[in-house]
Amino acid sequence: MGSAFDPLVTPSNLTQDELKKRAAYKAVEYVKSGMVVGLGTGSTAKHAVARIAELLRQGKLQNIIGIPTSTTTHEQAVSLGIPLSDLDSHPVVDLSIDGADEVDPSLNLVKGRGGSLLREKMVEGASKKFVVIVDDSKLVPHLGGSGLAVPVEVVPFCCDFTRGKLEELFREAGCKAKLRVKEETVAVTDNGNYVVDLYLERDMGDLEAASEKILRLPGVVEHGMFLGIATTLIVAGKSGLLVQNRSGVKG
Numbered sequence: 001m002g003s004a005f006d007p008l009v010t011p012s013n014l015t016q017d018e019l020k021k022r023a024a025y026k027a028v029e030y031v032k033s034g035m036v037v038g039l040g041t042g043s044t045a046k047h048a049v050a051r052i053a054e055l056l057r058q059g060k061l062q063n064i065i066g067i068p069t070s071t072t073t074h075e076q077a078v079s080l081g082i083p084l085s086d087l088d089s090h091p092v093v094d095l096s097i098d099g100a101d102e103v104d105p106s107l108n109l110v111k112g113r114g115g116s117l118l119r120e121k122m123v124e125g126a127s128k129k130f131v132v133i134v135d136d137s138k139l140v141p142h143l144g145g146s147g148l149a150v151p152v153e154v155v156p157f158c159c160d161f162t163r164g165k166l167e168e169l170f171r172e173a174g175c176k177a178k179l180r181v182k183e184e185t186v187a188v189t190d191n192g193n194y195v196v197d198l199y200l201e202r203d204m205g206d207l208e209a210a211s212e213k214i215l216r217l218p219g220v221v222e223h224g225m226f227l228g229i230a231t232t233l234i235v236a237g238k239s240g241l242l243v244q245n246r247s248g249v250k251g
């Protein structure tokens, strides 16, 4: 499949949004006619959704079924004419493409700073292949060590109690847990839940152990650490595109 980019434009003069678009377009090269495709959410994934729609319009892709990971992506895909379904009707997804907030060297991710972590984890966890697309600002040595939030989706019932329990869990890592607020009111996810953001002074150590501790708390629905789910990473940087498969995963 040919590239849609001007070969005279080098990555060094691209904006961050153009880098995201490059990563997204590269990921869409993995989409083949007849596939069930998980459609991610956010400023990077929206370029992949638009590209899939463009290829469908051009007849270069056919019989794609998209599984959106948020109401926002659902609306974008409907407006662009991508046929849609859900996990109830299509429990196995061939390929998902989505952005991430942080990516560590083992392709573990933090996601959900836009609030879509639960549906993303359901769809991407059901995918045979999950291609993560980022610009190089998202690469970190350890998840949760960047001073930015690790999101946790919680039920609204006594959310301050759950917030306090989450903060206690990671007290040794200097955790501050904050209920997410948007435009001066509590942020509500597509599932009618709230988000508690964990801000850590130090990384939380063993990620699997941290994940288990969070998920054991009653009141927690899901967290934004995606451990061992991504199969392929595409990074766009000023020096070009890098494609990396998770160790043990074939391209």
Ligand SMILES: O=C[C@H](O)[C@H](O)[C@H](O)COP(=O)(O)O
Residues within 6 Å of the ligand: 040, 041, 042, 043, 044, 045, 098, 099, 100, 101, 110, 111, 112, 113, 114, 115, 116, 117, 120
């Ligand atoms: O909830 C939001 C999603 O997890 C996004 O995929 C993530 O926040 C990355 O978004 P963006 O591509 O806009 O940086």
